[in-house]
Amino acid sequence: MLTFTLRRLLLAVPVLLGVVFVVMLTVDLLPGDAVTLMLGEHATKDAVAALREHLGLDKPFVVRYLDYVGHLLRGDLGRSMQQNRPVAAELADAWPATLQLTVAALVIAAAVGIAAGVVSAVWPNSLFDAVARLASLFGLSMPIFWTGLVLIVVFSLWLNWLPVGGAGSFAHLVLPAVTLALPSVAMVARMTRAAVLDVLREDYVRTARAKGVGEVWVLGKHALRNAFIPILTLLGLQSGQLMGGAVLTETVFSWPGLGRLMVKAIFARDYVLLQGAVLVFALAFVVVNLLVDLSYGALDPRIARQG
Amino acid sequence: MRTLVSRLAVALLGLALVAALAAPVSAQKRGGTLTIVRPTDPVSLEPNLETTAPGAWVYFNMLEGLLTLDEKMQIKPVLATSYEVMSPTKVRFKLRPGVKFHDGTPFNAAAVKFTYDRALHGTPPARWASLAGSLAGAEVVDDLTVDILTREPYGPILRTLAMYCMGIVSPAAVQRLGADFSRAPVGTGPFKFVEWKTNTHVIIERHADYWGDKALVDRVIFKVVPEEGARMIALQTGDADMVLFPSPAQLPALRRDSKYTVHETTGIRVVFVGMHAGLPPLDDVRVRQALLHAVDRQAILDNIMEGSAGPARGVLAPGVFGYKDMQLDSVYPFDRARARALLGKAGFTPGPDGIMQKGGQRLSLSWIAARGRYPKDAEITEAVQAMFKDVGVEAKAQFLEWGTVFPQLRGNPLNHHLFTLGWVTSNADADYSLFALFHSKQVPPAGWNTSRYENPRLDTLVERARRSLNQTEREKLYGEAQDILAKEMVWIPVYTTKEIIVTRAAVKGFGIHPVEYNLALWKTWLDK
Numbered sequence: 001m002l003t004f005t006l007r008r009l010l011l012a013v014p015v016l017l018g019v020v021f022v023v024m025l026t027v028d029l030l031p032g033d034a035v036t037l038m039l040g041e042h043a044t045k046d047a048v049a050a051l052r053e054h055l056g057l058d059k060p061f062v063v064r065y066l067d068y069v070g071h072l073l074r075g076d077l078g079r080s081m082q083q084n085r086p087v088a089a090e091l092a093d094a095w096p097a098t099l100q101l102t103v104a105a106l107v108i109a110a111a112v113g114i115a116a117g118v119v120s121a122v123w124p125n126s127l128f129d130a131v132a133r134l135a136s137l138f139g140l141s142m143p144i145f146w147t148g149l150v151l152i153v154v155f156s157l158w159l160n161w162l163p164v165g166g167a168g169s170f171a172h173l174v175l176p177a178v179t180l181a182l183p184s185v186a187m188v189a190r191m192t193r194a195a196v197l198d199v200l201r202e203d204y205v206r207t208a209r210a211k212g213v214g215e216v217w218v219l220g221k222h223a224l225r226n227a228f229i230p231i232l233t234l235l236g237l238q239s240g241q242l243m244g245g246a247v248l249t250e251t252v253f254s255w256p257g258l259g260r261l262m263v264k265a266i267f268a269r270d271y272v273l274l275q276g277a278v279l280v281f282a283l284a285f286v287v288v289n290l291l292v293d294l295s296y297g298a299l300d301p302r303i304a305r306q307g
Numbered sequence: 308m309r310t311l312v313s314r315l316a317v318a319l320l321g322l323a324l325v326a327a328l329a330a331p332v333s334a335q336k337r338g339g340t341l342t343i344v345r346p347t348d349p350v351s352l353e354p355n356l357e358t359t360a361p362g363a364w365v366y367f368n369m370l371e372g373l374l375t376l377d378e379k380m381q382i383k384p385v386l387a388t389s390y391e392v393m394s395p396t397k398v399r400f401k402l403r404p405g406v407k408f409h410d411g412t413p414f415n416a417a418a419v420k421f422t423y424d425r426a427l428h429g430t431p432p433a434r435w436a437s438l439a440g441s442l443a444g445a446e447v448v449d450d451l452t453v454d455i456l457t458r459e460p461y462g463p464i465l466r467t468l469a470m471y472c473m474g475i476v477s478p479a480a481v482q483r484l485g486a487d488f489s490r491a492p493v494g495t496g497p498f499k500f501v502e503w504k505t506n507t508h509v510i511i512e513r514h515a516d517y518w519g520d521k522a523l524v525d526r527v528i529f530k531v532v533p534e535e536g537a538r539m540i541a542l543q544t545g546d547a548d549m550v551l552f553p554s555p556a557q558l559p560a561l562r563r564d565s566k567y568t569v570h571e572t573t574g575i576r577v578v579f580v581g582m583h584a585g586l587p588p589l590d591d592v593r594v595r596q597a598l599l600h601a602v603d604r605q606a607i608l609d610n611i612m613e614g615s616a617g618p619a620r621g622v623l624a625p626g627v628f629g630y631k632d633m634q635l636d637s638v639y640p641f642d643r644a645r646a647r648a649l650l651g652k653a654g655f656t657p658g659p660d661g662i663m664q665k666g667g668q669r670l671s672l673s674w675i676a677a678r679g680r681y682p683k684d685a686e687i688t689e690a691v692q693a694m695f696k697d698v699g700v701e702a703k704a705q706f707l708e709w710g711t712v713f714p715q716l717r718g719n720p721l722n723h724h725l726f727t728l729g730w731v732t733s734n735a736d737a738d739y740s741l742f743a744l745f746h747s748k749q750v751p752p753a754g755w756n757t758s759r760y761e762n763p764r765l766d767t768l769v770e771r772a773r774r775s776l777n778q779t780e781r782e783k784l785y786g787e788a789q790d791i792l793a794k795e796m797v798w799i800p801v802y803t804t805k806e807i808i809v810t811r812a813a814v815k816g817f818g819i820h821p822v823e824y825n826l827a828l829w830k831t832w833l834d835k
Contacts, residue, residue: 030710031708031711032709032710032713038350038434039434039437040358040359040434040438042437042438042733042755043437044437047431047432047436047437050430050432051431053431054430054431082350083350083351083356083489084351084356084486084489085489093504093506094505094506149536152536152537152540153540156540156544156546157544160544163546164532164537164540164541164546165532165534165537165541166507166508166530167507251533251534252533252534252537253534253537254507254530254531254532254533254534256505256506256507256531257506260533261505261506264347264506268350
C-alpha cells in the first residue's frame with residue numbers, strides 16, 4: 001500500500017513537469033505578449049525592451065523553461081509578471097476558496113445524487129423515478145453560466161434571500177455550490193440508478209432476499225457496497241470536472257478562487273502566475289485519483305490484493 | 308378675518324415652497340459606505356505597476372499629483388500652488404505647505420523627486436514612463452519648491468503632470484513596505500488605504516487629516532463582480548450603489564427609472580477608420596474625401612452605438628487641449644452624389660458590376676479590423692463596408708484578433724488600405740495625438756502614424772507646438788494643424804467614446820469625468 005502510494009506520487013512528477021511545458025508553450029504561441037499588454041499600445045520600443053529584459057522574456061523558450069523548472073524544484077514558484085507579487089502568495093489567497101467551493105459541490109453531488117439514484121433504482125419507473133430522470137437531464141443540459149444567473153435572479157433579486165455574489169459567509173457559498181453541483185448531481189444520480197439496478201439483479205442479492213434478509217439490509221450491505229465502485233470512480237472524475245467548472249461558477253458569482261486567478265493570468269499572458277495555478281489543479285487531480293484508487297481497495301479486498 | 312387667514316395661508320405656503328426649494332442644497336450628508344462594483348481586480352494599487360482603470364479608479368482617490376484635470380478638463384492645482392516657466396526645459400513649482408502623507412510624514416520637494424526618480428530611473432521604469440514623454444525628473448530647490456525637468460522643450464508638460472498616474476508617494480512608506488507598497492499605497496489624498504482582498508474587494512476610508520475639503524462618505528468598497536448581469540442585479544438589490552462598466556443594453560431602461568441615475572459624458576477616445584495615404588488609390592485626396600461623403604455617420608451613431616457613443620467632430624475628442632471642431636458634418640456631409648462626383652474627378656467610372664474602375668482596375672480596398680477591441684468595432688466596419696458599396700467602392704474586410712492586427716499596424720509596410728482603430732489622447736494634450744499619429748517621423752515602426760501620412764507643413768506645426776511652453780501659441784498651432792488634416796482627411800472619424808456610470812438615486816454629488824481613470828469620489832455623498 002505504501003509503496004503503491006509512493007510510486008504513484010513519484011509518477012506525478014513527470015506529469016507535472018509535462019503540464020508546465022505544455023502551459024508554457026501554449027502561452028508562448030498565443031498572439032500578444034505580456035509586456036505589450038502591461039505597457040499598453042502607446043509604449044515606446046525602449047520601454048518594451050527594458051521590461052522584456054527585466055522579466056527574462058528576451059531569453060529563448062527552452063532557457064525560460066529550464067529556468068522555471070530549476071526554481072520550481074527548489075520550491076520557488078516565482079513572482080507574478082504583472083503584479084510583481086510572489087505566485088505562492090497569490091495561490092494562498094485563492095486556493096482555499098476553490099477548495100471550499102469544490103468540496104461543497106462534491107458533497108451536494110454525492111449526497112443528493114446517490115440518494116436520488118437509489119430511490120429511483122428501488123422504485124424504477126415510479127413517478128419519482130420519472131421526475132428524477134427528467135430533472136437530471138435538465139441538470140446535465142443547462143450551462144453553468146445560465147443556471148447561475150437564473151438562481152441569482154430568483155434567490156437574490158426576487159426573494160432577496162441570498163447575496164448576489166462574493167465570499168465570506170455560508171450564505172455566500174449556497175448559490176455557487178448548488179450551481180456547480182447541479183450537472184454532477186444529475187450524473188451521479190443516473191450512474192447510481194444504473195449501478196444499483198444492475199446489482200439488484202445479481203444472484204447474490206436474490207440469495208440474500210431468499211435467506212430472508214430485510215430489504216434495507218440487502219440494499220445497504222449487499223447492493224450499495226458493490227454498486228459503489230463505479231459511483232466512486234465517477235465522483236473522482238467529477239471532482240476534476242468541478243474544479244474545471246469552478247472557473248465559470250467563480251466568474252458568475254464573483255467567487256475569489258483559482259479559476260478566476262487563472263483567467264486573469266491568461267488575459268495578461270502572465271505565464272508564471274498561470275503555471276502556479278495550473279500546477280495546483282494538476283496536483284489536485286493527481287491526489288484525487290490516488291485517493292479513488294486507494295479506496296477501491298478498501299471497498300473490494302480483491303483489488304487491494306492485486307495492487 | 309377670512310381674508311387675513313387666507314393671506315396667512317398663502318404666505319405660509321410660500322414659505323414652505325421656498326424651504327422645499329432650498330432643501331436639496333443644504334441636505335449634503337456625511338457618513339456611510341459607498342459600494343462600487345466593477346469587472347476586474349486591480350493589477351496593483353500604485354501607478355508604477357498599474358496604469359489601467361481597475362487600479363487607477365482606486366489609487367486616484369488616495370494619491371495626488373502636483374496638478375489635476377477637473378471635469379471640464381481644465382488644469383487645477385493640487386499639491387502645487389503655483390508654477391513658473393524657468394527655461395524651455397524647466398518648470399518651477401511652489402508646493403502646498405502643511406500637507407502630510409497618510410502615514411504622518413510631511414509632503415515636500417524631496418518626496419516629489421523621490422517619486423519621479425523611482426518611476427523614471429527604476430529597473431524596470433514605471434509602466435507610465437512611456438506616457439510621460441520628455442519628463443526627465445525633478446530637482447529639489449528648497450523644502451517647498453521643486454523644479455520639473457524635461458529632456459527637451461516639452462509643451463505638454465503641465466498636462467503630463469496632471470495625469471491620473473502622477474500621484475506623489477510617501478518615501479518613508481515605500482522604504483518601509485518595499486514590494487508590498489504596491490498593495491497598500493500611502494499618498495496624501497482624501498482617502499487612505501484599508502484593505503485589499505484579492506479578487507474580492509478593496510476598501511479605502513476617509514483620511515481625517517486631509518489638507519482640503521474632507522471626503523463625505525466614511526468608506527468606499529470596490530467589489531469585483533466579473534459578470535455583467537450580476538453587476539446589474541447587485542445595483543438593483545442595493546448590494547451596490549455604483550456600477551462601473553454598466554450593461555449598455557440596460558441603459559435606456561435605467562435612464563427612465565427614477566431609482567437610478569445614469570451619469571454620462573464624452574470621453575477622450577476617438578474610434579475611426581484609418582486610410583493608408585501612401586497606398587494607391589488612397590494617395591489621391593479626392594478618393595479619401597469621397598469615402599468620407601459615402602459614410603452616414605449619424606446612422607451609425609443611432610443604429611449601432613444606440614446612444615452609447617458621441618459624434619466624432621474631428622480627429623481629437625472635445626476635452627483634449629488643442630481640440631478644434633473640424634465640422635466634419637458640414638464639410639463632409641453624407642452625400643452619395645458628391646462621393647461619386649469626387650471619384651469621377653479622380654478618374655473613376657462605373658464598371659459593369661457597379662464597382663468603380665479606372666484603366667480596367669476595380670476600386671477594391673483591403674481592410675483589417677479587430678473584433679471586440681473597441682465598442683462595436685466589427686459592426687461599424689461592416690456598416691461602413693456596405694456604405695462604400697453604395698457608391699461603387701468595394702472593401703474587403705478581414706477580421707482578426709487584436710493581437711494579430713496590432714503588429715501589422717505597427718509594422719512596415721502595411722499592405723492594407725483601411726483599418727479600424729481607436730486612439731486615446733492619454734495626457735489630454737493634442738501633442739499626444741497630432742504628433743504621434745501624423746508626424747512623418749512617426750511612421751511605423753517608430754510610432755503610430757499608421758496612415759503613413761507625410762506633410763512637411765504639418766510636421767513643422769506639431770514640432771513647434773511640442774517645443775513651445777506658451778499654451779496660447781500651442782493652441783493656435785494645433786488649430787492650424789487640424790485645418791490641414793480637415794482638408795487632407797486620412798481618417799474617417801466614426802465616434803467619440805462616452806464614459807458611463809450608473810448609480811442608485813441616493814448617490815449624490817458624483818461628477819463623472821471625461822477621463823475614465825479619474826474617478827473622484829470625495830464629493831460624493833449618500834442620501835440614505
